[in-house]
Amino acid sequence: MDATLDAKGLMCPMPIVQLAKKVKELKSGQVLELLVDDVGAKEDVPAWCSRTGHQLMGVEEEGKLLKFYIKIK
Amino acid sequence: MAKICMVVSEGTFDKAYMPLIMANTAAASGDEVHIFYSFFGTKLVTKKANPKLPGMFRLFTGMFQKKMKAVGIGNYMETFKQAQELGVNFYACSTTMDLMGVKKEDLLPNVKVLGAAAFLKLAVESEATLFIG
Numbered sequence: 001m002d003a004t005l006d007a008k009g010l011m012c013p014m015p016i017v018q019l020a021k022k023v024k025e026l027k028s029g030q031v032l033e034l035l036v037d038d039v040g041a042k043e044d045v046p047a048w049c050s051r052t053g054h055q056l057m058g059v060e061e062e063g064k065l066l067k068f069y070i071k072i073k
Numbered sequence: 074m075a076k077i078c079m080v081v082s083e084g085t086f087d088k089a090y091m092p093l094i095m096a097n098t099a100a101a102s103g104d105e106v107h108i109f110y111s112f113f114g115t116k117l118v119t120k121k122a123n124p125k126l127p128g129m130f131r132l133f134t135g136m137f138q139k140k141m142k143a144v145g146i147g148n149y150m151e152t153f154k155q156a157q158e159l160g161v162n163f164y165a166c167s168t169t170m171d172l173m174g175v176k177k178e179d180l181l182p183n184v185k186v187l188g189a190a191a192f193l194k195l196a197v198e199s200e201a202t203l204f205i206g
Contacts, residue, residue, distance in 0.1 A: 011144035013098040017155070020101035038144075044098075051102045 001069075002030035008065070012040045016048055019070075023054060026072045031057065034068040041066055075200040076105045078192075081114035083206040086134055086149075089117050089124035090141075092205045093152045093161075100159035107199070109192045111166035114205075115173045117149075118165050118184045124149055157183060164192060 005022045007015040015036045026032060034045065045068050049056040055071040077099050079092045096106045110118050117124060125131045138148060146152060157163070164187040165180055177186060196202045 009144065011146070013094050013101070014145035016098050017101045017159070048102055 001033050002026060004033040004035065007034060007036045007038075007041075009037065011038045012044060015041050016044055019045070019048065020052075023052075023070070023072055028072055030072045032070045032072065034066075034070060036066050036068070037064045039064075041068075045070075074103045074105070075099075076195075076198060077107070078196045078199045078202040079106070079108045079205055080192075080202070081108060081110050081117065081205045082112045084113035084116045084124060085127040085206075086124040086137065087126065088114065088206040089122070089149055090146075090152065092203075093149075093156050094146075095203065096156050096161045097152070097159055100156065100161050106156075106161045107164065107192075107195050108161065109164045109166060109187065109195075111169050112173070115165050115169050115175050118163055118181050119175055119179045120181055121179070122149060122153075122181070153181065166192075 003022065003026060005018060007018055010018070015038055019034060022032065036045070046056055049070060053073045055073065057069040057071050060067040079096065081088060081092050092108050096108060099106050116122060125134045126137060147155065163184045165175065165184055167186050167188050170186065
């Protein structure tokens with residue numbers, strides 16, 4: 001893991017807007033952990049990854065909390 | 074990466090935020106976004122923009138705003154500015170500006186005045202066009 005973005009408490013579109021901003025700070029191949037509890041994020045983050053080309057390596061669910069692991073393209 | 078156009082014809086709080094939320098998400102996904110404001114939507118791209126919920130719900134605008142703030146969504150002007158920073162393009166309909174009494178100097182910075190033909194050109198070149206109210 002190279003960085004963590006804590007987007008807990010934020011709702012659509014803010015997790016995605018902040019994710020896009022954060023990804024710009026990272027280098028290709030680095031892995032970002034995204035923490036989010038917006039229910040919409042479950043579908044939004046995979047959709048965003050598939051559209052932007054960043055690789056979604058995995059998701060973990062802990063109750064309402066979602067942890068996404070994204071490899072920067 | 075797609076090109077997306079939106080048309081906004083109403084000026085209420087809900088119609089003000091929806092295109093901005095869509096646009097900010099699209100721009101954050103690498104899309105090119107163009108939003109055309111017409112009729113009552115035109116006032117949303119002026120310096121005096123302060124949209125309220127429609128009808129009787131108008132009284133609850135502040136409460137709504139507060140709830141949105143709690144989940145990270147700023148006030149209208151902050152959200153508009155964020156869209157501009159993300160590269161979203163804004164246009165005011167030239168004809169309705171006249172009808173609504175909006176002058177060029179009333180427009181927010183970087184809002185372009187456009188006619189229907191020019192906007193339609195953008196729309197036919199787009200992968201998606203959304204009509205907001």
